[in-house]
Amino acid sequence: MKRFLAVSTLALLAPSFAVHGDPAPVSDTAALETTFDKAIDPQAIGGWIKTMAAYPNQVGSPHDKANAEFELSLFKSWGWKANIEKFDVLFPTPLSEVLETVGPNPFKATLTERPIPGDVTTTHTDGALPAYLAYGADGDVTGDLVYVNYGTEQDYKTLERLGVSVAGKIVIVRYGQVWRGVKFAEAQSHGAIGCIIYSDPGDDGYALDATYPDGSMRPPQGIQRGSAMNITYHPGDPLTPGIGATPGAKRVSLDQATNIQKIPGLPISYGDAQALLARFKGTVAPAAWRGALGVTYRVSGGPAVHLAVKSNWDLKPIYDVIAMLPGSRFPDQWVIRANHHDGWVYGASDPMSGQAALLAEARALGEMARKGWKPGRTIVYASWDGEEPMLLGSTEWAEEHAEELKRKAVIYINTDENMRGFLSALGSDDLRHLINGVANDVKDPETGASLADRLRARTRLRAFDHGSSGQNGSEGDRKTSENAEIPLRPLGSGSDYSSFIDYLGVPSVDLRFTGEASNEGTYHSSYDTFEHHSKFVDPGFVYDALLAKVTGRLVMRAADEDLPIVHPIGLADAMGRYLSDLKRQTDMARAQAVTQEGLLRDRVFQISADPTITNAVPRPLQAVPAFDFAPMDMAVKHLMASAKTYEAAFSAKGALLPQDKKRQLQAVMQDIDQTLTSDIGLPERPWYRNLVYAPGKNTGYSAKTLPGVREAIEDGRWDDARRYIPLTAKVIEAYAARLDQANRILN
């Protein structure tokens, strides 16, 4: 086991613990973490989930406020300095909504979810909102339905080939592949007048397993609510972009809010979707567009429907709970760890599973602090409100405290819903070593293997299974995956880390367990209850407790380390990959345009088409010019060289540095990730200031790396691409230059 704490810290801690009667002398990180683990109680976690998820707890509900106050009292009782920070945000809630067919044999969508026999929570319907899509527009429209599959940009290109337009129509789109806000925005930008989103049983219903209450999957009447905010421009309160939504804040008018959609929409169940899709008479959908309903999926010839939504657009209060354990040596260096506390209805898995883990950690850390442990850095625990509408609590807090956070934040550690399975870690690539350290030290309760070994085993097995069907499977692959650190996946959006990494440039990580049991079948429905979570998602709260153990270790290691916690070699490795991906993608786009030109010239589309099926010739692709990637090549080369020098010097000399040198090194390294941001931000969306990581404009939650360049090339904005190549190179050079400063201290 890796020793992690500096000796000086250990010397300080050992007697304190001894004084309070702890049996084992705390001689190292391992002992400290063993103490921590013992304080993590799965039953307490279950109890908090049960309490906090007992009643509807969306923004503005009484139970949401009560939960915040409950947590405040817990933090205080555990010895934390805690307070509630309130903001007033625009959060529309439905006043009336209707979806019905017009004409004979009318069909009306239910839009509510009846209680489930045997699940007491689902009977607590007082104050629950009906299913809706927050930040869809108010509207009253009538039009024919068009089925648009997952509603991606590519899906609309396919529709165009099939000769089907959604202009003036209402789309029906299935959940999946891209975030719902993107589905909404794509529908709108293609001229649709309304957007119905449904959960196909092929994605989270009976196709996967028995449905709730017999199994974990979505029952026919289950509805996935959610935010349809257009986060292309920014998350958070629509009326206060870039500033905290405090009472006196200067607000834009509703008309000026860029992240509110322009058309109305509703989410529906697959029970309702089946009735609508069965009425389609037109063109058969492509094979990849078929879900698991017992109908012929068709794109056109859908029934005419009437869709009307009217909302209350008043401001509503949100309550962020902020708790601190002050740092003993570096009080102005903050280790921030957070999870949201608002749900869509009861929210047992989302967010209470992660929230309860957070509480378990806070209790354990509070106890340890009472027994004498003093974290080196200040630990900030935050319980956000308003995440579901779209990261309201975290964004407003980050915007309000931006300057302080830029000075103080060392790391932002996020969790949200939690499940059973494998550790999922998304994060800033220079946190790779820190995360791997924890993943190597924590054991999976099911298999006894370390979390890291379990992930490596899965990687090897997937490569093998893939190889079995003809791609690879060489001994070389095995060796690589056996030895390598587990790479992090890049952060996009969809949970509260967005402001920290995208807006502030604070190195961030998002953690959860996933891949075995899941909450997908009840996600954002009235059936995400304590009963469902405890029966199907994490029986015994074993993985919720495990999440606390992982996250708590990260917090303690980050708080007690007096050297920089980022390891730039992780970023340098990843950046090399991101850049070569970008160049390959560009070359492919160029080759495709050239190939397509030949296909168009030779009438290949016409000659190979079935004339009985509309098969429109696609629009010509823009020719892709050559780009001069040299500035980025040079920057990445610089970064790699500096990172290697740092890594070597840090391993050899870091721990031996005198205390003042350590402080100097930390001063240089503390905000190094902020060098990756630029005040100019991304093209057309300046709130997103990080030029290495961003949520994709057209993917919503999924990340795009080097987004200023990559998305410009994807969208055919050549001037933007040319402009952002040097801008992106510049932030990489800035990171490398900062590293060079650090290297001068180290050497």
Added chain:
Amino acid sequence: MKRFLAVSTLALLAPSFAVHGDPAPVSDTAALETTFDKAIDPQAIGGWIKTMAAYPNQVGSPHDKANAEFELSLFKSWGWKANIEKFDVLFPTPLSEVLETVGPNPFKATLTERPIPGDVTTTHTDGALPAYLAYGADGDVTGDLVYVNYGTEQDYKTLERLGVSVAGKIVIVRYGQVWRGVKFAEAQSHGAIGCIIYSDPGDDGYALDATYPDGSMRPPQGIQRGSAMNITYHPGDPLTPGIGATPGAKRVSLDQATNIQKIPGLPISYGDAQALLARFKGTVAPAAWRGALGVTYRVSGGPAVHLAVKSNWDLKPIYDVIAMLPGSRFPDQWVIRANHHDGWVYGASDPMSGQAALLAEARALGEMARKGWKPGRTIVYASWDGEEPMLLGSTEWAEEHAEELKRKAVIYINTDENMRGFLSALGSDDLRHLINGVANDVKDPETGASLADRLRARTRLRAFDHGSSGQNGSEGDRKTSENAEIPLRPLGSGSDYSSFIDYLGVPSVDLRFTGEASNEGTYHSSYDTFEHHSKFVDPGFVYDALLAKVTGRLVMRAADEDLPIVHPIGLADAMGRYLSDLKRQTDMARAQAVTQEGLLRDRVFQISADPTITNAVPRPLQAVPAFDFAPMDMAVKHLMASAKTYEAAFSAKGALLPQDKKRQLQAVMQDIDQTLTSDIGLPERPWYRNLVYAPGKNTGYSAKTLPGVREAIEDGRWDDARRYIPLTAKVIEAYAARLDQANRILN
């Protein structure tokens, strides 16, 4: 347009046509083929389909015999020498059959298909057989159902990983991927006691389009009958392997017949399958195993069912119609063209669409012969009986006339069911040039492009679409597919060419149109009717007529050419590919075994498994030894060199050779494809004598090239692989040596 006929032939023909008042002087192949095309009448084709598919016409039915006699009279009326050749074959027909659940709420499968409103043919049910699987065993068994997906070898490995055995159970398997006889044999070899095969709507039902009569796809009550013969050993009459099933033939006893299955089975509709699959309670099936029924597909915990089948095992008569137009110059060189005439019920698409095209050709050729055209070689038109039970008519005829065919057959041209779309050509690779010549000269009626250009367009578009999703799409690919001859795909089994290519080594080709409209939704059901074919599969009989034009050209070009029709460069090209595929496949199998050894050693299967789901550690793969492929490498190199020499000399000098040299060349080249056969045949299945092409042991209809070696390596029979490397090299060397003889004549 390529001139094809030798000048001498044209000189002979021109006056004859003139005498009979044909307006245009026949100056070349093009004019001859224009005359031929004019004689192809789509309405007559439709009429023959309607007549022959009006009543049940399976082996032994009155209408089957009547059809043979009807065709005999047509051939004779068109001036052909024709006769019926009768054989007596073992063809079981059901006396009784039952499939029902045992226990409460009993469910009984229907096993019959009710008439379709508006389809008169479907009311002609007198004499129709119920749905069954011919050559399944008689039996009366009861057992729990296990769902085994497509029932492939790989599927049983997956089941083993899931901890599910079929021993003592009855499997329910969906149609698709491999031929039904393989599904049956796999079930049997894994210890199942019965085999239920159903048509999943995801494969040919409502998932694809509206069902008959609203659309072309399979309705809920539609059942795919068919043969379940174990063709691993041989097709044709089970009692007379290797000899014709003539009245006096020496027959083996039923017990000794190797190609009859040992367990009972039945095919069912998806209406019935839904009722059975909905009763499963066990392990959820893997995602790839899901069909389109509205149920959770599960592998285990199926209901107990009672399955009983009893058949009449009497010999039944089959009637092959054989018609000849004698060759004027080379009467002992036969161009054989055939299609079967028996169906499973009415058989409008299968086989009558191809059969009617054959009749159209025969009438046109007969007319042309009456007007003075004299084919150089003898043209043999055959209408086989008993193809559906498993190639009975063609196999018995080929076995009975084996010696004569080996001496005389120049080419075997097969058709069967026909649809609308793209030309599909499977065949001996040295026929590539001949097929491409026709495909370049015949225009697609929908697009006006040549059949070859349409195929090339599709290839280019697929490469582009594939590239779009990230694989390639380079300009290089485009150039290749623009210029190359269309490769043929290798012949496996499933239609009457099998005896010709696999047993006799006669160069063969199988042609159809496919890829747009299709008959898959009524395939082998009572709904494959004239009404269905003419409404959905080929309205106006346009592609049936087109098939006649393609096939007729092949017949005329093959019959009138006085030079060899095979172009060995096509085989040399393909053989290089087959061998490099084989070596790559072997290397991959070796790498997989090595990788798996590491995974097993490191407990990767256990560590990455979800312990709540049975996930058995797989059996260790056999280590794959090194094989000495040098004899095959040398043989393929020899073949390529000789083929290039031949191609160059043939193009430069072939047409200029004096007549006696042409005859010498033909004498050497005529049976060159027979050099690819060996009396030893394939391991464990000596009836399959071709060492380059065979139907896969584990795929049924799909081909395996270089099968003696490839299947031995796939099955881990290393000694067989070592033995068949030199044997296979020897037949390739023999082909090359024959070419060297030809080259001496040419040079």
